[in-house]
């Protein structure tokens with residue numbers, strides 16, 4: 001898939017100043033943001049840059065929702081990259097594991113009546129996880145990165161990057177301590193989606 005860089009500019013944040021890129025697939029069906037700090041290329045001395053792939057979660061990222069740990073994971077990843085002075089955060093515009101915001105809210109309704117996140121998606125006619133990582137891998141390549149230290153607990157992300165030809169040199173865990181509200185959500189992630197979580 002051909003990928004177009006739509007824009008590149010600077011983004012000062014609470015965690016330091018990043019270069020922010022907008023990328024779009026050639027057929028314009030997919031787009032994402034890349035927040036880059038330092039010069040994380042595979043040619044550099046640090047030959048496997050720290051990379052976090054975060055999927056948009058409006059409720060968690062913007063409103064600090066207690067239903068999931070997305071907002072805390074986003075802050076943790078940006079803080080870690082900021083402290084290190086080097087790394088990449090890919091922000092995928094794939095809300096609700098790819099089912100979209102309105103469907104995600106409907107899934108929340110189902111969860112209110114006792115379904116877990118995976119069952120709720122199935123009820124609505126979706127798979128448990130609809131995300132794809134094709135554009136993400138293309139963008140990493142375009143940024144000069146073919147080897148990463150991936151900050152993730154999600155085995156699907158490792159498989160997807162490997163399948164797309166990006167090597168994963170190391171897994172860097174990103175685990176937020178469960179709260180009373182997120183405990184069941186995290187248990188489902190671990191039991192049904194195979195997430196590598198130690199605290200639940």
Ligand SMILES: [Zn+2]
Nearest residue numbers: 057060068070
């Ligand atoms: Zn979330």
